[in-house]
Amino acid sequence: MRLYVRHQLAVALAAAVLALPAAQAQAQEKVLNLYSARHYQTDEALYADFTRATGIRINRVDGDDAGIVNRLKTEGAASPADVVLLVDVARLWKAESDGLFQPVKSAVLEQRIPATLRGKDNGQGSAWYGFSTRARVIVYNKATVQREDVDTYAELADPKNKGKVCTRSGSHPYNLSLFGSILEREGAEKTEAWLKGVVANLAREPKGGDTDQIKAAASGECQIAVSNSYYVARLMRSTKPEDRAVIEKVGIVFPDQQGAGTHVNVSGGAVAAHARNRAAAVQFLEYLAGDAAQAYFANGNNEWPAVRTVKLANPALDAMGDFRQEAVPVAAVGANQAKVQQMLDRVGYK
Ligand code: FE
Numbered sequence: 538m539r540l541y542v543r544h545q546l547a548v549a550l551a552a553a554v555l556a557l558p559a560a561q562a563q564a565q566e567k568v569l570n571l572y573s574a575r576h577y578q579t580d581e582a583l584y585a586d587f588t589r590a591t592g593i594r595i596n597r598v599d600g601d602d603a604g605i606v607n608r609l610k611t612e613g614a615a616s617p618a619d620v621v622l623l624v625d626v627a628r629l630w631k632a633e634s635d636g637l638f639q640p641v642k643s644a645v646l647e648q649r650i651p652a653t654l655r656g657k658d659n660g661q662g663s664a665w666y667g668f669s670t671r672a673r674v675i676v677y678n679k680a681t682v683q684r685e686d687v688d689t690y691a692e693l694a695d696p697k698n699k700g701k702v703c704t705r706s707g708s709h710p711y712n713l714s715l716f717g718s719i720l721e722r723e724g725a726e727k728t729e730a731w732l733k734g735v736v737a738n739l740a741r742e743p744k745g746g747d748t749d750q751i752k753a754a755a756s757g758e759c760q761i762a763v764s765n766s767y768y769v770a771r772l773m774r775s776t777k778p779e780d781r782a783v784i785e786k787v788g789i790v791f792p793d794q795q796g797a798g799t800h801v802n803v804s805g806g807a808v809a810a811h812a813r814n815r816a817a818a819v820q821f822l823e824y825l826a827g828d829a830a831q832a833y834f835a836n837g838n839n840e841w842p843a844v845r846t847v848k849l850a851n852p853a854l855d856a857m858g859d860f861r862q863e864a865v866p867v868a869a870v871g872a873n874q875a876k877v878q879q880m881l882d883r884v885g886y887k
Pocket of ligand 1: 765
């Protein structure tokens, strides 16, 4: 990535030295610097459409979430970043509170993106907006577990499921957010007791990613796993026989359909704190809220569009079916992560 940027710079310098008209053209070309933690096949079409519609070229810097956040911090006020795309509200909220974003007031974004899927508006607009949603689902071994024993998050902590549950690290953003949502719904005392119960039910020490948990539930290493919905969808759409074998062994539940609804998280975008092309950056976020961009953005990772009227043709999501989402605002979930981490430390959830 760094090399790529350096290369761009070298090209710009060469153009400036070798041909004045070319250098002038370069200077006039509008460029938006996008730091993205999302990389999918649909990206090229997504960004090309924006360039076609606006004449603004997108200069992409790819990285993982932690890498992008570190880079923004290191670069500080000198950062060339205009737009930042991050995954999970735990990270979006943290980046906002670390001062890496700036608030955006936009009638388009306010009208298109549900209020529960954006950063808190303190009068100057939200610091970030969710553009796609994913659900945190429960996956279970169909041969050994009854669906009705795992159709609520509460049952992850029920003694009837002792020794059956597996998750990735409790401190991973996906789990911090799920637990932050439970905290929002249930309050501190109940949430900490619940976390203690989940730890008591673990089949093994937390390790690996969500896909590893699904595989462990299928193999019998554990029986009940927690996963983001798109990992399930990925396995459902896989043509590899070993993935087919995994997905055939497990059932998928959207928890709490009779109660508060399933925990939903976002992938989101923000205008960088020191953006030089603020107007173009806002234009890009508004573009992401449009119908066509919403479909590309969500489908690229088997997620649901944040704009609920946008329909996808995605066989895995169709197969999973409709479900009731929680009403908890993701901004509140993000804000709970420090409290949740303290609870995890107290109950020994690694
Ligand atoms: Fe992920």
